[in-house]
Amino acid sequence: MDVQTWTYILVGITFSIYIGIAIWSRAGTTSEFYVAEGAVNPLTNGMATAADWMSAASFLSMAGLISFMGYDGAVYLMGWTGGYVLLALLLAPYLRKFGKFTVPDFIGDRYYSDIARTVAVICALIVSFTYVAGQMRGVGLVFSKFLEVDIFWGVIIGMAIVFFYAVLGGMKGITYTQVAQYCVLIFAFMVPAFFISLQLTGSPIPQIGFGSTLNDGSGMFLLDKLDALHTELGFAEYTSGTKSMQDVFFITVALMVGTAGLPHVIVRFFTVPKVKDARISVGYALVFIAILYTTAPAIAVFSRTNLIETVSEQPYEQMPTWFNTWEETALLNWVDKNEDGIINYAPGSAIVGAPNISYDGLLDINRGANNQVLLLNEPTANKNELYVDRDIMVLANPEIAGLPNWVAALVAAGGLAAALSTAAGLLLVISTSVSHDLIKKQINPSISDKAELLYARIAAGVAVVVAGYFGINPPGFVAQVVAIAFGLAAASFFPAIILGIFYKKMNREGAVAGMIAGLLFTLAYIIFFKILFPELNSPDNWWFGISPEGIGTLGMIVNLLVSLAIGMIYPEPPEEVQEMVESIRYPK
Amino acid sequence: MEERDLKGYWKKNLRYLGILLLVWFTVSYGFGILLAPTLNEIRFSGFKLGFWFAQQGSIYVFVILIFVYVYLMNKLDKEFGVSEEDV
Numbered sequence: 001m002d003v004q005t006w007t008y009i010l011v012g013i014t015f016s017i018y019i020g021i022a023i024w025s026r027a028g029t030t031s032e033f034y035v036a037e038g039a040v041n042p043l044t045n046g047m048a049t050a051a052d053w054m055s056a057a058s059f060l061s062m063a064g065l066i067s068f069m070g071y072d073g074a075v076y077l078m079g080w081t082g083g084y085v086l087l088a089l090l091l092a093p094y095l096r097k098f099g100k101f102t103v104p105d106f107i108g109d110r111y112y113s114d115i116a117r118t119v120a121v122i123c124a125l126i127v128s129f130t131y132v133a134g135q136m137r138g139v140g141l142v143f144s145k146f147l148e149v150d151i152f153w154g155v156i157i158g159m160a161i162v163f164f165y166a167v168l169g170g171m172k173g174i175t176y177t178q179v180a181q182y183c184v185l186i187f188a189f190m191v192p193a194f195f196i197s198l199q200l201t202g203s204p205i206p207q208i209g210f211g212s213t214l215n216d217g218s219g220m221f222l223l224d225k226l227d228a229l230h231t232e233l234g235f236a237e238y239t240s241g242t243k244s245m246q247d248v249f250f251i252t253v254a255l256m257v258g259t260a261g262l263p264h265v266i267v268r269f270f271t272v273p274k275v276k277d278a279r280i281s282v283g284y285a286l287v288f289i290a291i292l293y294t295t296a297p298a299i300a301v302f303s304r305t306n307l308i309e310t311v312s313e314q315p316y317e318q319m320p321t322w323f324n325t326w327e328e329t330a331l332l333n334w335v336d337k338n339e340d341g342i343i344n345y346a347p348g349s350a351i352v353g354a355p356n357i358s359y360d361g362l363l364d365i366n367r368g369a370n371n372q373v374l375l376l377n378e379p380t381a382n383k384n385e386l387y388v389d390r391d392i393m394v395l396a397n398p399e400i401a402g403l404p405n406w407v408a409a410l411v412a413a414g415g416l417a418a419a420l421s422t423a424a425g426l427l428l429v430i431s432t433s434v435s436h437d438l439i440k441k442q443i444n445p446s447i448s449d450k451a452e453l454l455y456a457r458i459a460a461g462v463a464v465v466v467a468g469y470f471g472i473n474p475p476g477f478v479a480q481v482v483a484i485a486f487g488l489a490a491a492s493f494f495p496a497i498i499l500g501i502f503y504k505k506m507n508r509e510g511a512v513a514g515m516i517a518g519l520l521f522t523l524a525y526i527i528f529f530k531i532l533f534p535e536l537n538s539p540d541n542w543w544f545g546i547s548p549e550g551i552g553t554l555g556m557i558v559n560l561l562v563s564l565a566i567g568m569i570y571p572e573p574p575e576e577v578q579e580m581v582e583s584i585r586y587p588k
Numbered sequence: 589m590e591e592r593d594l595k596g597y598w599k600k601n602l603r604y605l606g607i608l609l610l611v612w613f614t615v616s617y618g619f620g621i622l623l624a625p626t627l628n629e630i631r632f633s634g635f636k637l638g639f640w641f642a643q644q645g646s647i648y649v650f651v652i653l654i655f656v657y658v659y660l661m662n663k664l665d666k667e668f669g670v671s672e673e674d675v
Contacts, residue, residue, distance in 0.1 A: 066643075071624075071639055071642060071643075073643065074620060074621075074642035074643050077642070077643050077646075077647065078616045078620055078642065078646050078647070081646075081647045081650050082612065082616050082646065082650055084650060084654065085608075085609075085612050085650050085653050085654060088654045088657060088658075089605050089608060089609065089654075089657055090605070093661075207644060210634070211632070211633045211634035211635045211640070212633070212634055213634065221633075221634030222634060223634050223635065223636070223639075224634065239628065239636050239639040240628075245621060245622065248621055249617060249621050249622070252616070252617070252621065253617075274672045275672060276661075276662060276665070276671075276672055276673075279654075279657065279658045279661060280658050282654055283651070283654040283655050283658055286650060286651050286654055287651055290647050290648070290650070290651055293647055294644055294647055294648070297643040297644065582594070585594075585597075585598050585601075586594055586597055586598070586665075586668075586670040587665055587670050587671060587672050588665075588670050588671065588672050
């Protein structure tokens with residue numbers, strides 16, 4: 001059977017499972033809808049958290065990104081796992097003891113202020129919407145690449161599925177669907193990794209394989225080989241990287257702290273019965289996440305080596321068939337600058353902009369002297385002739401390694417599981433923010449539970465449609481929004497929550513001023529370099545050499561300093577708030 | 589419940605946090621970033637050690653840290669009589 005048939009079968013089966021779970025776990029009350037009645041088993045919650053957390057970006061893009069960044073890829077690996085230590089030690093147990101539904105709930109109650117609550121709601125909405133648009137886009141991409149469905153219809157199908165189980169089941173439906181989605185995505189990620197590791201190094205465990213010797217009898221370590229290939233082609237050594245040390249440091253802090261401050265992750269720890277469960281549940285979550293995150297750098301090394309060995313300095317005519325397939329999707333392209341028929345791979349971009357295939361009429365692709373796909377793009381002046389899209393490293397891995405068709409189909413199903421599970425978690429945060437934090441807490445406190453649940457469902461429905469719209473018509477800066485989401489979470493929520501728990505005397509004036517200052521500072525820096533003046537976005541112009549990706553760290557420090565300074569001017573929080581802070585510090 | 593007990597519990601909790609976060613910082617930011625160029629001189633099978641800490645080792649340590657924390661806190665909860673099981 002071909003890849004497409006396999007994909008239809010596997011995607012069909014997994015989608016039926018998700019729908020089945022949704023019907024089985026319908027939510028009847030707001031407590032079920034918001035936090036699954038706080039009755040989720042910690043192990044189940046750990047698995048659901050892992051699926052919630054690992055998005056289309058983790059599954060499809062991260063290994064590819066790392067393979068082009070080498071050592072620098074550590075910012076993602078450490079940044080997106082180290083935050084769980086902060087969650088376990090500094091946030092989850094205390095927020096669980098507090099025992100309400102949302103992060104704005106905590107901010108609003110702890111800082112006895114509806115302004116604080118509203119600022120928190122706004123942050124939650126910005127963070128969640130920027131993040132969810134990327135997920136719907138991921139769903140559309142997988143559909144279009146594997147099933148030859150238009151991105152438009154791919155997004156619509158994805159929307160329909162998420163709508164069904166998120167609107168019907170709320171947190172309860174999402175939790176159990178995420179468990180199924182975790183199983184699908186981790187299986188899909190690991191199977192190709194095992195095979196490729198075995199092929200390349202003789203060791204089936206990728207984490208060990210990429211530190212082993214090559215299977216070709218040379219006795220050379222894989223990483224040494226890759227470093228040598230890099231040096232030969234003029235790249236920086238794979239194991240050294242190119243970013244400055246302070247930038248690596250700041251980006252890692254921003255991603256870690258941002259992770260610990262993301263509302264859709266925090267809210268998962270409201271769903272377990274006890275404080276004790278919240279602690280262990282973070283541990284389980286990180287175990288499930290670490291399986292993928294320790295495998296990704298191995299895949300990065302395998303696919304980087306495979307790619308260079310297959311294409312570099314080889315005649316185009318000898319390329320395997322997958323090369324041509326990916327050429328036609330504009331993810332892998334060759335421009336024969338010196339017209340020697342050989343693929344020269346070197347540092348720098350081969351073409352100006354993203355590849356734009358040259359068509360003769362509507363469907364016929366214009367081909368060059370070697371039958372390669374021709375592009376409309378201007379070639380650049382450097383020696384490099386190869387354009388490689390980062391996402392291809394995971395998508396094309398099974399083909400490059402010559403694995404059976406069902407493995408490629410599995411990757412498609414896994415990518416969908418990763419995108420849908422994260423989208424659902426984010427949609428829930430959006431719907432809860434509207435129905436609970438805005439309507440119930442501020443506009444109409446006397447609303448009945450039934451009516452509130454209805455509003456929650458309507459809000460989730462509207463959010464699905466908005467997310468779908470952004471998935472189909474992504475704003476130009478969609479690739480940059482991850483930096484925004486993490487930077488904002490780091491600069492707004494994290495300091496406010498930490499001070500709220502560990503500094504009893506912190507008052508509302510300090511917290512609100514700090515959140516606003518951190519938020520504006522971070523937003524301004526990112527918008528300046530990413531949207532207004534992208535041409536200035538280089539280390540010479542950055543403050544202290546910190547890139548927009550890492551600026552959330554400085555935003556967090558601004559938030560802390562402003563909070564403490566303003567907090568000193570105003571009176572201490574009321575007695576009952578200080579007692580509440582005392583009470584969340586111990587489990588019983 | 590006596591006030592003194594809870595203060596002691598919180599103090600001990602903060603001490604655990606301090607020690608665990610010190611390890612967290614040392615392994616990731618220390619070994620993985622600041623000291624990575626130096627540690628890269630040392631080999632660990634096919635890995636340069638700094639590279640290994642940055643892309644593998646720190647993640648393993650993160651997992652261990654959380655489980656150590658859970659163990660310590662469960663013991664502390666019992667010791668100070670604030671465990672949710674002593675209802």
